[in-house]
Amino acid sequence: MIRNTTTPDSLLISKYINGSEFALEVLIKRHQQRLFSFIYSKVKDRDVTEDIFQDTFIKVIRTLKKGRYNEEGKFLPWVMRIAHNLIIDFFRKSNRMPSFKNTDEFDIFSVLSDGVFxxxxxxxxxxxxxxxxxxxxxxxxxxxxxxxxxxxxxxxxxxxxxxxxxxxxxxxxxxxxxxxxxxxxxxxxxxxxxx
Known part of the structure; x- marks a missing residue:
């Protein structure tokens, strides 16, 4: 029997790895508010937040199913790190190239010397x-x-x-x-x- 508040994350993880879908549900419910708030504080958009939140747990599930999760860190900081990386990916995709104003002062060498290039x-x-x-x-x-x-x-x-x-x-x-x-x-x- 899994009690929502007292079962440690590590036990829920091993129960999920051993086939208990309910254990994953408890983990998600336990951390969804913190994670959702964290993502929203960075992207300031509810739809994008929901997408990143779902992508985060898809990565979590894949990692757990492949047996690649190690107990070294606590579960929540690990999940937050995954979300943080997805947030960075989101910003990279939405701002792939720097925007330039087409003026006489535009200097191609300022672009070439930019660290991005x-x-x-x-x-x-x-x-x-x-x-x-x-x-x-x-x-x-x-x-x-x-x-x-x-x-x-x-x-x-x-x-x-x-x-x-x-x-x-x-x-x-x-x-x-x-x-x-x-x-x-x-x-x-x-x-x-x-x-």
């Missing part, structure tokens, strides 16, 4: 992000969790506090130590963050 800069940026991401994995679990929620999921410290079950001050402290430790790791590994 500069493949070398983009590769360097991607490498920097990959380097930093691998260093984040070296942080203690509590610090890593707060950092990922704040930076990658764009969650407020209030939301982080609710998700992790710690006070806002503890969440802030963990973030501070995560940044201090990250700085030390960057220096130790001699990673250059500018190009």
């Amino acid at each position: 500069n493949a070398e800069k983009r590769l360097i940026n991607e490498q920097i992000h990959a380097d930093v991401r691998s260093l984040v994995d070296e942080l203690p679990q509590e610090q890593k969790e707060v950092l990922l929620m704040r930076i990658y999921n764009d969650m407020s410290f209030n939301e982080i506090s609710e998700n992790t079950g710690v006070s806002i001050n503890t969440a802030l402290g963990r973030m501070r130590y995560a940044l201090i430790n990250l700085r030390k790791l960057i220096e130790k590994n001699k990673i250059i963050l500018t190009h």
Whole structure:
């Protein structure tokens, strides 16, 4: 028997993987308000929000069915990260190319020097992000969790506090130590963050 409020997410996930559709329903109902509000706060459009919300859970279901979900992170931050990536995809698709005013001052070189068009800069940026991401994995679990929620999921410290079950001050402290430790790791590994 699945009780809506007391069954932990991890147990619901394993029940769903083992064939309980109801377990997934409970998971979706439990998190739909937070997730919907999060998506809506970014896109400010109800129809787009509903589309992204559905796409998020389609990805969640596919990942769970393929057995690719790992218990490392909590369920909600993982779902929020999927939604966040879909929101970014939505904005990329709707603004694929920068718009230019057709004036005498229009300068093709200003477009060519733009980071969007500069493949070398983009590769360097991607490498920097990959380097930093691998260093984040070296942080203690509590610090890593707060950092990922704040930076990658764009969650407020209030939301982080609710998700992790710690006070806002503890969440802030963990973030501070995560940044201090990250700085030390960057220096130790001699990673250059500018190009």
